[in-house]
Amino acid sequence: MKRLISSMIAASVLATGGAMAEPANPSDPEEFRQLMVDFYAERYPDVPFENYNLGVYAIDDDARSQWEGQMIFPATDEFVAKGETLWNEYRLPNGKPLSSCLGEAKGLRARYPYVNEKDGEVHSLGLDIINCQKNAGEDADKVWDPKNNYKKLANVLAYLASESAGMTNQVQADSEAAKKAYNRGKEAWFRRTGRLDNSCADCHQYHGGKYARAEHLHMNLGNTTHFPAFRYSKGSMFTLHKRMYGCVRDTGTIPPAQYSDYLRDLEYFMSYNDNGLELNGPNIRK
Amino acid sequence: MKKFTSVITTAGTAALLAAGMSFSGAAAAQQNDGLSESAKEGKELAFGRSGGNCLACHQIVGGNLAGNIGPALIAMKARYPDREELTGVLRDPRDKFGAQTIMPPFGAHKILTEDEIEKIVDYLYTL
Numbered sequence: 545m546k547r548l549i550s551s552m553i554a555a556s557v558l559a560t561g562g563a564m565a566e567p568a569n570p571s572d573p574e575e576f577r578q579l580m581v582d583f584y585a586e587r588y589p590d591v592p593f594e595n596y597n598l599g600v601y602a603i604d605d606d607a608r609s610q611w612e613g614q615m616i617f618p619a620t621d622e623f624v625a626k627g628e629t630l631w632n633e634y635r636l637p638n639g640k641p642l643s644s645c646l647g648e649a650k651g652l653r654a655r656y657p658y659v660n661e662k663d664g665e666v667h668s669l670g671l672d673i674i675n676c677q678k679n680a681g682e683d684a685d686k687v688w689d690p691k692n693n694y695k696k697l698a699n700v701l702a703y704l705a706s707e708s709a710g711m712t713n714q715v716q717a718d719s720e721a722a723k724k725a726y727n728r729g730k731e732a733w734f735r736r737t738g739r740l741d742n743s744c745a746d747c748h749q750y751h752g753g754k755y756a757r758a759e760h761l762h763m764n765l766g767n768t769t770h771f772p773a774f775r776y777s778k779g780s781m782f783t784l785h786k787r788m789y790g791c792v793r794d795t796g797t798i799p800p801a802q803y804s805d806y807l808r809d810l811e812y813f814m815s816y817n818d819n820g821l822e823l824n825g826p827n828i829r830k
Numbered sequence: 831m832k833k834f835t836s837v838i839t840t841a842g843t844a845a846l847l848a849a850g851m852s853f854s855g856a857a858a859a860q861q862n863d864g865l866s867e868s869a870k871e872g873k874e875l876a877f878g879r880s881g882g883n884c885l886a887c888h889q890i891v892g893g894n895l896a897g898n899i900g901p902a903l904i905a906m907k908a909r910y911p912d913r914e915e916l917t918g919v920l921r922d923p924r925d926k927f928g929a930q931t932i933m934p935p936f937g938a939h940k941i942l943t944e945d946e947i948e949k950i951v952d953y954l955y956t957l
Contacts, residue, residue: 739941740934751899751932757886758895796941 573717573726573816580817584763587753597713597769597821599829600762603753607760611828619774620702620826623781627703630696636680645676653701653708654823657715657812659722666725666808670701670783674803690786690802698781701772705825713769713823715816722812729813732806739796744810747791759830767814770827777830784811865956872953875946882942882950887933891957899932906954916954920947 570576584596591602601608631649634642646652656669670690674697677687688697717726736743745764747756752763771784782790785802788810792799800806862870875881877893884890887899910916919926921937936942942950 739939741939742932742934746932750930754899755897756899757897759897796939 571723571727573723576726576730577817577819580764583749584752584765587763593820594822596763596766597818597824599766599770600760602766603763604760607830614776614828618828619776620706620781620828623699623702623772623774623826624706625703627699627701630700631703636677637682638680640680642673642676645680646672649704649707651708651711653704653825654711654713657808657815659717659719659725659812661719661721664721664724665805666729666812668785668803668808668811669704670697670785671803671808673697673700690783694786695781698772698783698786701783702781702826705772705823708823709825711823713815713818713821715812715819717816725809725812726816729809729811729816732810733813737792737795737797740794742795744791765817766821768811768818769821769823770825770829772826773829774826775829781826782829866952868949869953869956872946872949872951875942876950876953881946882936884950903954903957906957910954913951913955917947917951920950 568579570579581593584591585593588603595602598608598611601611631642636642636645643649653669656672657666659666674687674689685692687693688700690697717723733744736746747761748767749764752761754761768784771787772781773787774780775782783802785807788807789799789802792807862873865873876884876890879886884903885893885896887897889896889898889902891904906916910919915926919933920942922935923931923933924935924938927933934941937944937947
């Protein structure tokens, strides 16, 4: 059954770009999200839904108890503090704070990502920050894009995540543009790319819970709520886009840029699927 | 072999699938007695992260921190008496297992050369 649904989803998505009206591949985001929840629940019937936002710790008790220890005095605090200072002190070239462009910090992260009906694009919080700066005429080398000022971007995102922590993830997908974005992201999730010919779903869905070398693969939900994440194996903060970029690269694919349409569609698909889970960023992962 | 399941969850090493990470030859150096030159090279390719990286997904005797995405590679002669069939799995596993397989098409995508695949097959037949 499990395998049937999963391979049907993949086959129809792959064959038709998601357009085919297969029962196993509804184009309606809410129907498809339910299939994703069912997939997880069938493989791990004992994991309560609210734990899905723990990533691999939801299904790995040993790693989870280690993580619980790490969360007592979390390494993320320092990044949140730096990000808060940046958010409060930074001024756009017009002398105004970022809140003049984006709104207040409290609950801001919880309104992302969203699809703007006019341009049909997925808005990602990181990219909106960057665009606020660019539109205000900020010098190119001072913009907090991943290339020039990655740390500032990651720190501010950590602070903004903390200002929405505890809220419920509820990404909207009512408009036609949003539905299209969701289905583009879905296609990206199941698309096999690169020399290794692997898709996100190969590792994080069909083989979720198994090991790739020593790496325990997390399941198909819980990809987004906890970002940015401090990776203790690397000693640094990872935004969701940096993480996705790395996973695409590891399949032997030249990855699309961070905040490209492709990765934003993927972010939107994964974020919508995480609806109902508590926002728990910034968090800690291996 | 017995150790795999217990070792894996507690390992502190950051072993990513990422290509380019260097591979310590320590594990491969053990138990090489009796292997032909070609099988030895095949073993290195199978264990190394940038060559075959078979350990990412398969348990193989003597390999540390193996994954379990695919089946353990054991008793290969008994299970693949036809060499061409085994070579075919490495060249393009999609032919045997269908388009959905997660195993990379090592030959078709030029991850390994034909010569390297033959060496790995020599090694697999010692398992």
